[in-house]
Amino acid sequence: MVTIKDIARKSGVSVGTVSNVINNLESVKIKNKEKVLEVINSLGYRPNKIAASLSKKKTMNVGLIVPDVSSPFYSDLIKGISDALEINGYNIFLCESNNNIQKEEKIIRDLLSMWIDGIILIPVYSKKRNLHFLENIEIPVVLVNREIEGIKKDIVIFDNFGGAFEATQFLIKNNHKKIPILGGPELSKSFEERFQGWKEAMEENNLYKDNLIFRGDFSVEAGHKMMLEALNKADGIDAVFASSDLIALGALSAIDEYNLKVPDDISVMGFGDIYLSKFLKPSLTTIRRPFYNIGKTAVSLLLDRISGNTQKKITKFIIKGKLEIRDSVKIPDQPE
Amino acid sequence: MVTIKDIARKSGVSVGTVSNVINNLESVKIKNKEKVLEVINSLGYRPNKIAASLSKKKTMNVGLIVPDVSSPFYSDLIKGISDALEINGYNIFLCESNNNIQKEEKIIRDLLSMWIDGIILIPVYSKKRNLHFLENIEIPVVLVNREIEGIKKDIVIFDNFGGAFEATQFLIKNNHKKIPILGGPELSKSFEERFQGWKEAMEENNLYKDNLIFRGDFSVEAGHKMMLEALNKADGIDAVFASSDLIALGALSAIDEYNLKVPDDISVMGFGDIYLSKFLKPSLTTIRRPFYNIGKTAVSLLLDRISGNTQKKITKFIIKGKLEIRDSVKIPDQPE
DNA sequence: TATAATACCTGAAACGTTTCAAAGATATTT
DNA sequence: AAATATCTTTGAAACGTTTCAGGTATTATA
Known part of the structure; x- marks a missing residue:
């Protein structure tokens, strides 16, 4: 396992400098940068994101909780979310609540201990639902597709x-x-x-x-x-x-x-x-x-919060559907 | 942010003991255990998996690479994988290669720097494909649904x-x-x-x-x-x-x-x-x-490798399909 | 050329765990 | 009661990064 220290030693600079090279900081002299990159290549070094996350207190990971992964219904949603997160450099922890409230809560707890940067939650439906513990979560949460009474979280739903x-x-x-x-x-x-x-x-x-x-x-x-x-x-x-x-x-x-x-x-x-x-x-x-768009919208809300807009008012997006006119409805001839 | 140290201080034991409690080690006296759990509850402590992963060199995360998340075709597969991993306490990083080879390779690199414990890869199809860099990867990889010539990795395919x-x-x-x-x-x-x-x-x-x-x-x-x-x-x-x-x-x-x-x-x-x-x-x-089963099989192969069976011979599972007799094929009356 | 300003580099501390040798406590045997 | 064996606990080191105050080299200014 080759670490940043090995790179530093072998390229004759400090770990700080290597770190700067890895993170593309401007303040590294071109000569050193080249040397470091060369050594990185020759040793096949791969940065350890876990260590970086610990140090930075930021993981670039987002939790996505879906009632049922295999539902064709959710797959476009997942794709919208996945695409939008990917563009922004975030990774997805995909979790399935199996339409089970207890499991959903467990997942949220687990995700929190993984120090994800945010959660996109498609809640399990249930009449007697209490999601108020969400209020005390310190990271951004966006709800999708199901509104839950009295929860103060950004939300995207279908009209x-x-x-x-x-x-x-x-x-x-x-x-x-x-x-x-x-x-x-x-x-x-x-x-x-x-x-x-x-x-x-x-x-x-x-x-x-x-x-x-x-x-x-x-x-x-x-x-x-x-x-x-x-x-x-x-x-x-x-x-x-x-x-x-x-x-x-x-x-x-x-x-x-x-x-x-x-x-x-x-x-x-x-x-x-x-x-x-x-x-x-x-x-x-x-x-x-338009599930794909619903997913994208959810991501943009989430990233907005993650990037610090914590004070912003709660947003509720209601996404309109589109009438697809095909053959199963009879349309009488219209006299011009 | 409350850490293991806070718990240790407040419950009058050492960090080592707290760690043992969290990880359910037997060797902690019931009295201390209770005290620690009580403090954990009262302070709302949540273990930091990132730090634990860094220390243990194990993340309990698995990367899943799929050409297209939204394909109904893959969703059962994803579910099979998701369910099986969940049972074993693993989390999924869901990644989409968008049927793009370059992207697939980038994803693999990224996953590796996240120190995942294994990869389940549904490869992008391409004639002139070179997946030989997979051979040099230090973590287990299982291929699903597409065979690639000459690659020495466990694989599950459909017959x-x-x-x-x-x-x-x-x-x-x-x-x-x-x-x-x-x-x-x-x-x-x-x-x-x-x-x-x-x-x-x-x-x-x-x-x-x-x-x-x-x-x-x-x-x-x-x-x-x-x-x-x-x-x-x-x-x-x-x-x-x-x-x-x-x-x-x-x-x-x-x-x-x-x-x-x-x-x-x-x-x-x-x-x-x-x-x-x-x-x-x-x-x-x-x-x-039977995509769901294909997914489960892939997981069991992967977990087997992860748990140390690195020497085992490469396994190739060929999963049989099942004829679903319905109405679109004419079946002549059979004289008894 | 001396001095000030700037650019770049250094290395130790910190992030929050786990691990483990050693120490301390308790139980068992003599 | 002393010696031994067993069970628990301790706390410092390690995991691989980032960060940043302070240092050194370089360039600009007088």
């Missing part, structure tokens, strides 16, 4: 309400009138927001009715079940607002089983834009969530 | 040949005779292996013909294009072996455009089992790659 409102209005504008909403687990805040978006759009157009609401979780199976229920219970349905793309997927197959055609008989609006939505037959009209 | 062979044979056994293969970029080793698997199965049954080969990349668009070509060029096609699920997806839509039915007119065999394959209409018969 579920606005997205659902826009989606529903798009259906209405295109002449759909009887538009049930499919799903979302009752305890999910994002579903609640999507529900409110749908409701508001429906009410504004006097289309809202209680019996248009079907509940289930965000899965394909649930979507299938809810759609069958909807088709059984109500007739005259001309469109459906699925509160996730997976639900829409289930709905599509239920509609198929009923020998109805999408979009001719029924239009289907998804929500979330999973990767394959555009490859379905018919391709799914949906609201895309 | 592309066997999977393709099995898939093709399944088609043949079920009475399909004219089975073109769709795609895979010419320079891709995994495609080459799948191609060989298909070829061998076809040859064994005297079904092989040159004009059954269509080339393109692993994408949906390519699948669509290749399938159209195939339908134009050859008739009597009763099945198709798509060398990726995305290709199969493209093929499905091309077949649909030709007003043919899957599986009644043409059977479609996919490869890879992406998440949505089972939700397609018809659901896709395909070869599932």
Whole structure:
């Protein structure tokens, strides 16, 4: 193991000078610099970041806590975060909370003892959640995608309400009138927001009715079940607002089983834009969530704090979705 | 910042004893242990892992290098790795090579200066690849999913040949005779292996013909294009072996455009089992790659090396796929 | 050429742990 | 009670950097 001392000895300068060379300090004479670099190369020296971190009290590492690494949903988010951190020279500790609150807390403790410079946390969802210990953490924390009541931390979330409102209005504008909403687990805040978006759009157009609401979780199976229920219970349905793309997927197959055609008989609006939505037959009209950007935004908030802006007011970014118009919603011919 | 010294002073023991308490050494008298723990709690002390790492020359961190974090393909792999490492108390540095060789090398250098205990590398694919510098790395390295000629490192790969062979044979056994293969970029080793698997199965049954080969990349668009070509060029096609699920997806839509039915007119065999394959209409018969297990296997190889098995012979794990029989392949009624 | 100003270098202290030889305390045996 | 064996504790050295006050070499100014 070759250290800075070996380099110093062999190149005939002090450790301080070697350190300056390594850190690209200006104040080193070109001659010494060259000599040192030469020795570094010849000995295959590699700086020890651990030692440097200890000395500098800065690690250039950031903790990223995700409920589930394998969810395709989070992977774009992770990429946005990863790319943005990388550009700024930070490394990521990737941690998975497995949707478990205890584990999440343990991870945070562990990360703190690794002296990371900041945390990006995608919190596990839970009604009776107490994240107030976050307030006492001495390093910056940015929350992503889930808001937690009363927590004073920078946060980036997706505009579920606005997205659902826009989606529903798009259906209405295109002449759909009887538009049930499919799903979302009752305890999910994002579903609640999507529900409110749908409701508001429906009410504004006097289309809202209680019996248009079907509940289930965000899965394909649930979507299938809810759609069958909807088709059984109500007739005259001309469109459906699925509160996730997976639900829409289930709905599509239920509609198929009923020998109805999408979009001719029924239009289907998804929500979330999973990767394959555009490859379905018919391709799914949906609201895309710009996760990559959400990730980037989170990083910029975090780095801002890390670089000393500790006094700044808490920021809340609400990132808007984008309506992806594809084939699953019928658009009537517009007379010019 | 409260340190081990503060704890020592306040609880009236030496730093050595405090260190022993923190590390759960047996040799501390219960009385002292309790006192120390009490002080630790009251002062909110948190051990500094950086300092410990410097002293122990061990970080309990592992570097994971992935070409693309957001690829759904890798996310199960990452999860397998993440879960297995977590169980063993290791943390992950997640790094993305962006399919760029230079970046991959830089990452490895950076990781080494972080004194990680090992590396799991999913190499960027490239024909003219030279990973021989890996040989000189002093810490364990495990390669995943891509074999690189002449590199003496433990490795876990997927059995592309066997999977393709099995898939093709399944088609043949079920009475399909004219089975073109769709795609895979010419320079891709995994495609080459799948191609060989298909070829061998076809040859064994005297079904092989040159004009059954269509080339393109692993994408949906390519699948669509290749399938159209195939339908134009050859008739009597009763099945198709798509060398990726995305290709199969493209093929499905091309077949649909030709007003043919899957599986009644043409059977479609996919490869890879992406998440949505089972939700397609018809659901896709395909070869599932057990990425989660591949990840776990990689970790166990790595940890084995880390824990001192440096002399052991190089291990090469070839993980078999599993045929997922769904609806896109026609299975003739079997007379009992 | 002497002096002041500037540029560059030095090396010891500090960062917060772990480790381990040695010392001290306690228990066991004679 | 003394001698021995065992169990605990101590505290200084080490891990490999960075930092910075003070020193030395170099350049500019008079």
